[in-house]
Amino acid sequence: MSRLPDADRWRTLAPLLREALALEPGDRAGFLDRACASDPRLREDIEALLRADQEAAGLSFLGAPADVPPPEDDNDEARSVLDAPGGSGSPRAGGSAAGRAIGPYRLVREIGRGGMGVVYEAEQQSPRRPVALKVILGGRHVDPVAVRMFQRESESLARLRHPSIAAIYESGATVDGEHFFAMELVQGTTLSQHLEAEGPPRTREALRRRLALFRKIAAAVAYAHQRGVIHRDLKPSNILVLPEKLTSAPHPSGSGPYDEAPDVKVLDFGLARITGEDAEATALTAFGRVQGTLPFMSPEQVRGRRDEIDVRTDVYSLGVLLHRMVSGQPPYDLDGADLPEAARIICEQPPRPLRPAPGARFRFDHDLAVISRKALEKEPVRRYQTVAALDEDLGRYLAGQPIQARPPSTAYQLRLLVRRHTAPFVAAGLVLLLVVAFALFAAFQARRIAAERDRARREAATASQVSLFLQRLFDQSHPNNAMGRDLTARQMLDLGTERIDRELADQPDVQATLMQTMGSSYLGLGLYAQAAPLLERAVALRSRIYGAEARETLAAMNDLAMNLHLQGRAAEAEVMYRRTYEGRRKTDGDDDPDTLIPLEGLAWVYAAQGRVQEQEAALRRILEGRERTLGPEDRGTLMARSELGAVLSNTGRSSDAEPLLRQALDGQKRVMGVDHPNTLGTMLELADLEEHSGRMREAEALFLDMLERMKRVLGPDHPMTLSARNDYATLLDQLHRWPEAQAILEDNLARRRRVLGDDHTDTLSSLDNLANIYSVQHLYARAEPLQKEALERDRRLLGDHHPLTLSLLYNLGCTAALRGDRNTALDWLTQAVDNGWTRGNQMADDEDLTTLRGDPRFRALVERANAAAPAASGGHS
């Protein structure tokens, strides 16, 4: 949500803000008292912006010219910046800080330093007490978002009162923009030092003590979670172990295993990355940044998924801690791995099995390994859902009771195995899809085998060849065969394509089958450009082997048609769909489900070309056929109903459309679930219908729900997600919420350019829509280049005389006229008329062209247009 004021508000606000900025900070309150006496909200706004100005300056926000920065040593940067704000010489020399005051604190000495901040021992004046003062360094490497997040939490932090949590007294910022945090000064050794000194447990007794120590930490974290504070950066250097002599106050949990262990203090709740020991292992910056210290970071943190961080993130870090505390080893070997490699390991590799340290005189029970494994699950939903649950399971384990955690299922492990051989984060689905596609293919073949004997033998042979080939492909991705590195799914497919050519030249039938399988896998992922050559070759090969109208050929041809269609090449798609359709009608009959599939494709093509009547006829045919052969609840039937509803809705027959869409949606929800792409598609149509019927609130609610689901299920770049966002922007446009619509359309255009290419019709419609949003906001300088780009493409793709080209020329004329550039406006309009624009009267009446009306050249142009119009000459006197 934007926090920018609207234009009206800004007109009031700007002069006052400008004046306030000119004043000394001390004089501003008085000025605002006078200026905003009648409007407290205005004052609040100005004060917020003054604070933003101060914070932005302190953090050097926008301080360096924009560019992607060169690889340089961040730490050096941070240090040099540190020298500036305090003005008291280099704080590197510990002594020089002494005596300097920060807020109400007098510094005593420097006690620690990390990538982002310095920790001082300091003295608070009132109440007089020693404190640990952390100061975040100024400069552009400080993440304003992190500071904001922390300050939002500081209130809850102040309420944390627990013997195992170091209390936070205050947080604030100096006038120089230095942020500081005052907290309880604790004497103790860090847990890392403690673990180092004690070594890993080698006896059962030592293990019990270690687990007791861990449970104290877990109890502190669980307490904080109950109060809504997530630590985000749990690691041994953030945990202090108190000397035994200080262990006096009884622990709230009473007696029991806790008594065996020394007391602890967990530091830096919510204050991720202030005292990092290994700053260089963590990249720190503004958005989607990486927080925490790498080995203790959860997969969601490594991926920068800020919105996914919750209590289960701490569960994970505690899992790492547990692993290290009981076995002496971290769960992953990250030594020598660079950051992407380490990230990949954390996100994909299973943790190494829990083993006692060398020389230990015991073995771990299966249960402890299961507990550790469950805390370290990659997916938060599979972890312990709370730290308390983890702690309780450890309690059960120590008491010899059955634990709640279960080892992961085989299916899940299999999935992990597959994932390990795929590209980081992205392509996991591709291999699965390939496997699924193959399984479907095999099942399909099996059905055929039962039906036709002769062919069966040949196809069985093909199927087993295919199976073998895929098997070998998977083997190839095994680390032993890939020179120590995993292959990405994409590399695997590329390798596969290459090998299809090389190794199967003498088996064209197998070649064709594999090409189709892989082609449709790419197609399913929206990688149309990759799919195209494979499918084309599959069609060609099969035509040669089986004949142009054989089932096999038609199957590949249908995929090819779909791919062409999705690439926006409608005319070519139509030819392919029609050939498939006619071929199947001959072999399978009119109502056969296989026959109706290419007809459905034809319906899409008609839709893309605006051939509404043909589209409607095709859809009615499909619905009829499917209801007869498949029944009303079949997915395909539901789909046809939904699409027919969409056509009716889009041609203004809302009352006929609505029952069809609602029936389809109900059925789809029941049969396929709410998150199924088809269900979401119907939802989109219904949202559009609500919008067109003027029920904006209902429409917006549907849009928001649906967009959320689409982003999750299909991904933010999926063509359907983008279409839905585009429609939502249209709704916002109608509600005159232009800046919101603009932001969505700008993002959509960028995504469509990337995903679909510059020439795709959807990309072009994004250009148009965005240009319109700019124009309506009078941002002509922005609208114009987009219109010109659209014009250039339409000219090339559709020709000079196409109605779309003409209307773009006309729009460009309007934009220029609105800008007050009459010559350019006339220029564009002349071009429009020259190429066949005949709506002279519209031109004469168009409000956008008001500035041209006095111009004789414009009047001549209007007449010329009207004269060229066949009907207008008689109709208008």
Place this chain on the structure above:
Amino acid sequence: MDNPGEITERLVALRDGDKAALNHLVPLVYDRLRALAHARLAGRPPGSSLDTTALVHEAYLKLVDQSRAEYRDRAHFFAVAATAMRQIVVDRARRRGAAKRGGEFRLASISVDAVGAEARAEEILAVHEALGRLASIDERLVKMVELRFFAGLSIEEAGEVLGIDARTVNRDWRMARALLYRELTGGPSSPDGAPA
């Protein structure tokens, strides 16, 4: 299109009041600036900085015929170049973004520094998008950010381009920065009641 003449022609036309020259100037400068950026980055290690400030100044010297240029032409050129620079920088940031999302599976070649750069790229894109929203409120502030942040011009130079004095530039710049800061961080802290 390679000679400095063409851009100079347009600048002169613009100086003489031909507003349409501006429309031709923007794509022209964008293309030439991008070519210069490309040449500058060629032969350097991947991930090298563009150094926008130097690039814009270099462009002015190379693309504008200095013997014919007048004082106002420099201002016009910088105004146009800043917009073009914004496009170039944003394009670069987008490409980084695309690489990170794994479009081409280039993840394996990203170094620690590159991860910092990625976040920087996201910041640039966020600023760019916020400017899109700011444009409907105050175009001059947008121009200011283009000049200072995207083209890396100094306060004085920005003042020259906009025809305002340095103090006004400074204040406008701070206003733009405060608005963007608040827009991007969701901050600063809600008013705590204490007078400033």
